[in-house]
Amino acid sequence: MDISPNNKIDFSVAQKSSNKIKQREALENAYGNFVEPHVNQWMELNTQSLSEVPVTSSGFYCVSGWLLLTVFYCVWMRFKK
Helix, strand or coil: CCCCCCCCCCHHHHHHHHHHHHHHHHHHHHHHHHHHHHHHHHHCCCHHHCCCCCHHHHHHHHHHHHHHHHHHHHHHHHHHC
16 A cells, blocks of 8 residues: 555645644633633622612603604694694
8 A cells, every 4th residue: 555645635735724723612612611600700790889779660651652742743733734
């Protein structure tokens, strides 16, 4: 069996693709290992420091007001013609 240069496997190409796979796995694992714990630490809230502010009701009234104003404007423009 004669091994010609055309039949040889280029190990540098295989090694480069192996290195790229390892680099990709390292980048994919970096979020779970390093970034996620840091983000979770910043997201932790002290429940005693939170105040009771009714944000949902004020937001609802504001949106309802704008919607009512828009409907009245549309009706007014329709009957103005």
